[in-house]
Amino acid sequence: MSTVIASDFSTRDRVAAVAASLFSERGFAGVSMRDIAEAVGIKAASLYNHYADKEALYFAALAQVFSRRAALVEDALRATGAPRERLKAMVSALVQATAGDPVAARLLQRELLDGDIKRFERLVADVFGRPFAHMTALLTELAPGGDGAQTAAYLISLIHGYCVFAPIFPALDPTLTTDTSVLADNLAEELLGRMERPHP
Amino acid sequence: MSTVIASDFSTRDRVAAVAASLFSERGFAGVSMRDIAEAVGIKAASLYNHYADKEALYFAALAQVFSRRAALVEDALRATGAPRERLKAMVSALVQATAGDPVAARLLQRELLDGDIKRFERLVADVFGRPFAHMTALLTELAPGGDGAQTAAYLISLIHGYCVFAPIFPALDPTLTTDTSVLADNLAEELLGRMERPHP
DNA sequence: GTGACACTAACGAACGTTAGTTAGGCTTGA
DNA sequence: TCAAGCCTAACTAACGTTCGTTAGTGTCAC
Secondary structure, eight states: OOOOOOTTSOHHHHHHHHHHHHHHHHOTTTOOHHHHHHHHTSOHHHHTTTOSSHHHHHHHHHHHHHHHHHHHHHHHHHOOSOHHHHHHHHHHHHHHHHHSOHHHHHHHHHHHHHOOHHHHHHHIIIIIHHHHHHHHHHHHHHOTTSOHHHHHHHHHHHHHHHHHHGGGHHHHOTTSOOOHHHHHHHHHHHHHHHHTSOOO | OOOOOOSSOOHHHHHHHHHHHHHHHHOTTTOOHHHHHHHHTSOHHHHTTTOSSHHHHHHHHHHHHHHHHHHHHHHHHHOOSOHHHHHHHHHHHHHHHHHSOHHHHHHHHHHHHHOOHHHHHHHIIIIIHHHHHHHHHHHHHHOTTSOHHHHHHHHHHHHHHHHHHGGGHHHHOTTSOOOHHHHHHHHHHHHHHHHTSOOO
């Protein structure tokens, strides 16, 4: 059902990975320590040998997943080449990081729902701030007249929103594509077309 | 905007409204029957005079909120006038229905996270199918060459995604706007500009 | 080598709390 | 009078967590 976690990882890491998957599916309150323990193959009491309490385990799971995601996006942003190609690579990486890693996407979505401002600020400082700044810089370089940060915000919103709605699109209209590579192509083309015109 | 404003709401309706608000903030598992009862001003046991169990109360809350939201959007879509004005009105209504009704937006988001396909299908059939079809028709009328349904899907994704991310935008970049009327204006302009050019 | 010791990570049992839910009785407007 | 709607009290199940214990492992003086 869920992804198989390699068993030669330390128990501590396996616990975090399993917890991330469960939290992403059912949320913090919807997962019990016994659920996590059972999925790992140990008893609930043993979890406390690795994490102080449920909340510490939750944050460890978040950190594991989000740092992986941030690294993915930043790698793509470090790529060299023509600006047009770098934009395509960035959009593609962003789509991939969202659609290709449902655990991360769902955890992020739940965090946006449940988190408070303090937690957002830590999340931004730790993992999302740098990739966003790089995106903004690239978009500003490509369209010096426009507002790179605002465009980046729209881009992230659209990609994330589309991946969230993807499950119900077939019910809304069977012709809607759920192929996210099409989404990436459309977005890159749209952005490039937009940048070749003057825009407020 | 103004649905039924009765002189005295029935306890049953008040329970559903209060429950909707709490569920939207903390999710199904994060809200107890005692929480809801306390917010209404009665005891938990009394809730069972109105709803069979917690799940029935949850679905009643969903129905109350989503039917209100769907009516809002459909009202705007029924407006007459020049196509350009109708598009502006539609985008504005969609933004308003999302940003101006956080309870509905958050409940929808949680439903997209937690719901299964069966629940999506019921949700689409009951409340989201008709407004979406109207949007598609309007967009197709405005740009006969394009794919109205796909554009509608992008539009909904972007609006919803933006409202979801809104709380962390100030932390990402202080210049980002959280004024949703600006979002509505930008989107309407972008769509109209796009439709005046041939587009795949 | 070997016994003593400390450390790790697992266990079953139990703690106090809170969950959803039910039963039965009191109050009150029609 | 009577049903509707509220209450208190209680139930069982599940929750997060702590406890004492144990098996296995590495360390080191002797």
